Amino acid sequence: xxxxxxxxxxxxxxxxxxxxxxxxxxxxxxxxxxxxxxxxxxxxxxxxxxxxxxxxxxxxxxxxxxxxxxxxxxxxxxxxxxxxxxxxxxxxxxxxxxxxxxxxxxxxxxxxxxxxxxxxxxxxxxxxxxxxxxxxxxxxxxxxxxxxxxxxxxxxxxxxxxxxxxxxxxxxxxxxxxxxxxxxxxxxxxxxxxxxxxxxxxxxxxxxxxxxxxxxxxxxxxxxxxxxxxxxxxxxxxxxxxxxxxxxxxxxxxxxxxxxxxxxxxxxxxxxxxxxxxxxxxxxxxxxxxxxxxxxxxxxxxxxxxxxxxxxxxxxxxxxxxxxxxxxxxxxxxxxxxxxxxxxxxxxxxxxxxxxxxxxxxxxxxxxxxxxxxxxxxxxxxxxxxxxxxxxxxxxxxxxxxxxxxxxxxxxxxxxxxxxxxxxxxxxxxxxxxxxxxxxxxxxxxxxxxxxxxxxxxxxxxxxxxxxxxxxxxxxxxxxxxxxxxxxxxxxxxxxx
Amino acid sequence: xxxxxxxxxxxxxxxxxxxxxxxxxxxxxxxxxxxxxxxxxxxxxxxxxxxxxxxxxxxxxxxxxxxxxxxxxxxxxxxxxxxxxxxxxxxxxxxxxxxxxxxxxxxxxxxxxxxxxxxxxxxxxxxxxxxxxxxxxxxxxxxxxxxxxxxxxxxxxxxxxxxxxxxxxxxxxxxxxxxxxxxxxxxxxxxxxxxxxxxxxxxxxxxxxxxxxxxxxxxxxxxxxxxxxxxxxxxxxxxxxxxxxxxxxxxxxxxxxxxxxxxxxxxxxxxxxxxxxxxxxxxxxxxxxxxxxxxxxxxxxxxxxxxxxxxxxxxxxxxxxxxxxxxxxxxxxxxxxxxxxxxxxxxxxxxxxxxxxxxxxxxxxxxxxxxxxxx
Numbered sequence: 001x002x003x004x005x006x007x008x009x010x011x012x013x014x015x016x017x018x019x020x021x022x023x024x025x026x027x028x029x030x031x032x033x034x035x036x037x038x039x040x041x042x043x044x045x046x047x048x049x050x051x052x053x054x055x056x057x058x059x060x061x062x063x064x065x066x067x068x069x070x071x072x073x074x075x076x077x078x079x080x081x082x083x084x085x086x087x088x089x090x091x092x093x094x095x096x097x098x099x100x101x102x103x104x105x106x107x108x109x110x111x112x113x114x115x116x117x118x119x120x121x122x123x124x125x126x127x128x129x130x131x132x133x134x135x136x137x138x139x140x141x142x143x144x145x146x147x148x149x150x151x152x153x154x155x156x157x158x159x160x161x162x163x164x165x166x167x168x169x170x171x172x173x174x175x176x177x178x179x180x181x182x183x184x185x186x187x188x189x190x191x192x193x194x195x196x197x198x199x200x201x202x203x204x205x206x207x208x209x210x211x212x213x214x215x216x217x218x219x220x221x222x223x224x225x226x227x228x229x230x231x232x233x234x235x236x237x238x239x240x241x242x243x244x245x246x247x248x249x250x251x252x253x254x255x256x257x258x259x260x261x262x263x264x265x266x267x268x269x270x271x272x273x274x275x276x277x278x279x280x281x282x283x284x285x286x287x288x289x290x291x292x293x294x295x296x297x298x299x300x301x302x303x304x305x306x307x308x309x310x311x312x313x314x315x316x317x318x319x320x321x322x323x324x325x326x327x328x329x330x331x332x333x334x335x336x337x338x339x340x341x342x343x344x345x346x347x348x349x350x351x352x353x354x355x356x357x358x359x360x361x362x363x364x365x366x367x368x369x370x371x372x373x374x375x376x377x378x379x380x381x382x383x384x385x386x387x388x389x390x391x392x393x394x395x396x397x398x399x400x401x402x403x404x405x406x407x408x409x410x411x412x413x414x415x416x417x418x419x420x421x422x423x424x425x426x427x428x429x430x431x432x433x434x435x436x437x438x439x440x441x442x443x444x445x446x447x448x449x450x451x452x453x454x455x456x457x458x459x460x461x462x463x464x465x466x467x468x469x470x471x472x473x474x475x476x477x478x479x480x481x482x483x484x485x486x487x488x489x490x491x492x493x494x495x496x497x
Numbered sequence: 498x499x500x501x502x503x504x505x506x507x508x509x510x511x512x513x514x515x516x517x518x519x520x521x522x523x524x525x526x527x528x529x530x531x532x533x534x535x536x537x538x539x540x541x542x543x544x545x546x547x548x549x550x551x552x553x554x555x556x557x558x559x560x561x562x563x564x565x566x567x568x569x570x571x572x573x574x575x576x577x578x579x580x581x582x583x584x585x586x587x588x589x590x591x592x593x594x595x596x597x598x599x600x601x602x603x604x605x606x607x608x609x610x611x612x613x614x615x616x617x618x619x620x621x622x623x624x625x626x627x628x629x630x631x632x633x634x635x636x637x638x639x640x641x642x643x644x645x646x647x648x649x650x651x652x653x654x655x656x657x658x659x660x661x662x663x664x665x666x667x668x669x670x671x672x673x674x675x676x677x678x679x680x681x682x683x684x685x686x687x688x689x690x691x692x693x694x695x696x697x698x699x700x701x702x703x704x705x706x707x708x709x710x711x712x713x714x715x716x717x718x719x720x721x722x723x724x725x726x727x728x729x730x731x732x733x734x735x736x737x738x739x740x741x742x743x744x745x746x747x748x749x750x751x752x753x754x755x756x757x758x759x760x761x762x763x764x765x766x767x768x769x770x771x772x773x774x775x776x777x778x779x780x781x782x783x784x785x786x787x788x789x790x791x792x793x794x795x796x797x798x799x800x801x802x803x804x805x806x807x808x809x810x811x812x813x814x815x816x817x818x819x820x821x822x823x824x825x826x827x828x829x830x831x832x833x834x835x836x837x838x839x840x841x842x843x844x845x846x847x848x849x850x851x852x853x854x855x856x857x858x859x860x861x862x863x864x865x866x867x868x869x870x871x872x
Contacts, residue, residue, distance in 0.1 A: 104776060111776075404653065404657075414650075421728050423800070452800040457728060459795055460727065460757075460796045461787060463776075464780055464784035466780040
């Protein structure tokens, strides 16, 4: 039976520590623990499932079916995870993973330490920043946060405008509409040329027709509802001085303005890099997905031998491939720790590896179709904010560049861009791409921030009580009421991001 | 075949000491090239705590530190740049009677030497200057001229000013070999060759390697002093704060963030340019901060880091001429308190090169001070 640990005592050394309990982390844990490995899974949410299956077994909605079949599918994997022997430490913030296999995490305001022979990073994806004029204003949120509010608390915003591109955007709009929430408009920034370009990948897409049909179905659902849809929009801006007052954009040269208090932006997802970067793993720039990815081999093993990266944190693959990848990573690590022979791992991984290869065809089509346009990734307007924490604009960065900040870390020291609490999560990709343009060099040569511990804010008081000699363990379990409040806390945190 | 780069002087190391040396040399019309193995200000000079401190200096350093402090107060004008320097005063807090006794005997010693810049504070004076200090603190000592600067900006300011006067900075140039042929120093990096009459070693945590190439042995070690900075918090302290007998040091910047240091060391991996933090030591630093300033309990730590720094066994720097070779000079191993001295060290190096001597007593900083005369 699965051991769900909250504040209960846990061992302090494991064969495999898995960070993240989404599809990748859960399936890695199921596979590894079934083979006899001592596995611990650490996750920041009170329930397993990750972002995609958030609260799948405890939805606040009367009819969770509005969230779609893909969401409901998550209950199978969360159930299997609960049956596994893996230990699950939930509701914790992992704030440090060392290059020596040391894991430090906050559990109810106390820092705890464990060590592991192998580590699987399965921290998933985050939404791609959308650095357009006004994106920092109150009233502007990411479409993902709209979904977090919906899945966690059943909260919605009436009369909002959704703008951007990508399947998740259409899915959330559809989920809103199914609940009878009014959506003022969907402003689709997918450019015409993407439809043309993605046609060359269409044989790939057809190798996964079910998923393609699903996507078209969502768009039809939105159109049929009578929601105003603007297609091929560009020059997107959020209007307003102190708070969002509306959006403006152009469609084939004609400008439009829509008045609204709430704007949800989305232009796809990118790997959540903070942990893989803080670990100092080797990364490369992916031209197809326009994001940094940790460099891994067929088994998900990174440049640091004992660390593997699974799921969307290794590059956007989607939930089903993430689960497959979690299993493959686990098999690789089982070989590393001597619990499985290499030939057996090769045999057992074959189906998943084949599945992932097939999915990659479809992914190429999706990446091509929903590739966000340059002006929405690399802001041109001098006054557009790039770094929200330190309020640094394109103009500030240009100045820093002129003063010798040619590389992200120099630019950070020069301008404070990326020095705030989000540790560059919201500006890192923008800075890499802008510098590459300004230097006229590939993004790979420009690089990224050196990330520092802690990966989540830790209070001075919590740190002051930390000792790695003898972990302090409170012998009381957290009851479910407390978990619920904890849950609200975590969704608020997501919103704040 | 590669062309050889010739200059009057070569400086190895693009930290604050090397950049300041280049500035002072260039100002006197000496042609100078700085070789930096990474990027200017990449290590200790860019990531230190930025303390500009005269308070509590070792007696051997007081004259240098006083001269440097005078320069800091005019440095932005002199370099025509923003070093981020702020004169905020520095207070060392006394936690108990033993601390006060230590301060009293220090005061007596300083007054005896004719130094009056360190002024003792009683309990009430301490509270007036630091309203949020914990109740148990009994007094302290203040140096009014002290403060902080932004290290990366300060080092860059020297670099840019030096370049304006004709100095050349070559980044990504790691020195592989140093030879003396006749009156010339010949220095090779992976792809380039340099030649100069004078050679200055400001290589920080790598300076012992350069010393050996020059021909001076030195018992230098290196380590990774750790720092942490909080997210913005309400303004609660104008002065920079230290403690008389505890490893505690912090400053609150104008944007509200608080930088906490104190000299605790992490683990240095010099060969790979990296460090690893010791979280239990950082924990005791956090504990000290809260004990002296309870308001910091809820402060959120945003980043923790450390830089690679060089130390001597007596925690005093090496400053002066090579004892084994002519026309070679050293300025390194400042043992985590060299940032404030940066402006004056460049002047000292320029004096040694141009005049052959310095107006400061450099005997305590000789590179061969640990050589045993008799076995």
